[in-house]
Amino acid sequence: MTELLSDDRIQAALEHLPEWHRDGGAILREAKLPSFPRAIEVVNRVAELAESADHHPDIDIRWRTLRFSLSTHSAGGLTEKDVSLATEIDGAVDAVMDAS
Numbered sequence: 001m002t003e004l005l006s007d008d009r010i011q012a013a014l015e016h017l018p019e020w021h022r023d024g025g026a027i028l029r030e031a032k033l034p035s036f037p038r039a040i041e042v043v044n045r046v047a048e049l050a051e052s053a054d055h056h057p058d059i060d061i062r063w064r065t066l067r068f069s070l071s072t073h074s075a076g077g078l079t080e081k082d083v084s085l086a087t088e089i090d091g092a093v094d095a096v097m098d099a100s
């Protein structure tokens with residue numbers, strides 16, 4: 001789970017994560033929510049998911065735009081933990097968008 005992923009595996013994973021792109025040893029996505037409170041709702045959901053997974057994204061908050069960056073710091077790059085949390089972050093964004 002904490003092994004670094006091969007380039008091929010990262011490419012394959014990103015085919016299932018169209019909102020994400022790779023930047024070296026990290027994957028990034030941006031999400032624009034309808035309002036600042038909705039954006040914070042996503043952040044709170046992601047905080048719970050991150051705590052459950054014991055894996056934490058970098059999050060940049062600018063009004064209603066969120067930028068997530070995922071990397072496994074202990075491994076020095078991308079692992080399955082990042083792919084898994086990216087999928088969960090997509091779910092959190094979709095859930096808040098659907099409720100908006």
Ligand SMILES: C[C@H](O)[C@H](O)[C@H]1CNC2=NC(N)=NC(=O)C2=N1
Nearest residue numbers: 054055056057071072073074075
């Ligand atoms: C002890 C605990 O498992 C680690 O410190 C976790 C916490 N969250 C983490 N999050 C991320 N993104 N990378 C890590 O290496 C990491 N390590």
